[in-house]
Amino acid sequence: MSKPPGRPYAEVIGDPIAQSKSPVIHGFWIDQLGLHADYRACHVSPAELEDYLTQRRGDAQWRGCNVTMPHKQAIIPLLDRLDPLASRVGAVNTVVRGDNGSLKGYNTDVGGFLEPLRDRLKEPHLYRMARILGTGGAARAIVTGLAGEGFTLVLAGRDPAKARTLLDELAPGGDHHTPRLDHFAAPTDFDFDDREGLLDLVVNASPLGMAGQEPLAFDLSHAPPGAIVYDIVTSPARTPLLEGAEAAGFGTIDGLSMLIGQAAEAFQKFFGVAPPRDHDAALRERLLA
Template identity: 35%
Template sequence: MPSSPTAAARLAYMIGHPIAHTAMPAGVNAWAHDSGTDAIMAPVDVAPEALAGFIAALRGTANCDGAVVTAPHKVAMAALVDDLTPAARLVGAANVVIRGADGRLTGDNTDGAGFVAALREAGADPAGQRALLFGCGGAGASIAAALVAADVARLELVDPDTAKAEALARALGPAVQPVCVPDSVAAHDLVINATAIGLDGHSSVHPLTGLRPEATAGDVVTKPPVTPFLRQAEAMGARIQPGSAMALAQIPLVLRLFGWTE
């Protein structure tokens, strides 16, 4: 098999706006090279107003098996596909689009599964833990659902759109509660930034006042590799999980969805 893509390669896109910070294309393309698989993932910066047109073109791209979707398109994508998996329907967002041979598109969501898989690989199983999650958008909602499925003891949601946090809490059950930004995170075992705050390399969603050394701080932002939020947690002695860990843990899931592995 070829170690670099040929004109017969299977294609998947990684779409977002911006896109340069994403970690998955490099990981997928390294896998394709190392395994000799004739496939490639191409990152594409798609502005919101161009998203519908891009997806319409994807339907007719016969050598394309789908796309991975990052901010700010995950919620909008759920309305552009033909079908949603239960995971995507629950959170109202799709971060993976699978293209069928007939051009029909199915939206799925693997953000939460990837985040929890990365936690477990790092020895921070969320079962029985008390978690605080900042951000109830596409990634945040998916992570929240996965934490509940992983038997988190309590999950508190913070979002400037309080109605969004309240609706997500109602959908996920009594273990989930919307809260105001707490002064201290001392009561939490797991603190997660599921917003874009930190992408500028300077801002942080919370000063992490009271964070305990035995706690874990996780981020979905992949660039800078260690955000200000995570630098602060690391300085306080806590375990950290960078955004790249969530992205890389999703690669096996995405490869199966595209039909590139069994």
């Protein structure tokens, strides 16, 4: 846990951590801006989390950290304050150190997820519906974000009771639904209504389809005409779900969009300057290399 000497720095923590793309993203922006700063990955096990924060509190060069699994909820009681959005989501993915060593937790996953949808969300719609696949940690930010944008949610997981509990906590009062995940595996001949003026999303919020994981069983006949298919998996960036959706004529959004969006919010909190987003195409090339 030694720090780079002589310059401000931030880092990403998790267990495991080698797979994180955050150092590539933040390092790219640091280089583009010519900042005298560093960003790196730090492996922190659950047993080390409290000691890690104690050490960093006293380090005036440490600007904060991004938080990945399995710490997004476990870190909350170790912080001094929570941003209201992080409190509402019940998960923290960014910690910022104050001048006095205080630690404040944020959630930039919500903004990162919504960022590539912003232009569509500015438009008026008669109805908005999202089919969200998965009820894990990522789903908390996605449910919170979409509920705040007026979506009716269909949250599918292996355990519908878990999905219902999550909706009751994060999106109470809506006419939401909780089918089993395998409901979407087989083809359907459902005749969708006219989708004029509607905004439909299909979101893979699970690790299914990620390299080394089971494939996601989702038949695209369950996607309404004109739907946008959004997969938050980043490895591979072009998942089988997205490839199939694109071939079938659906609009698609990949997981790198959310990853870069959430990192941009965190970068400004760490270093006090906005990242150069006009270089996103070059950043994507580096992430895909």
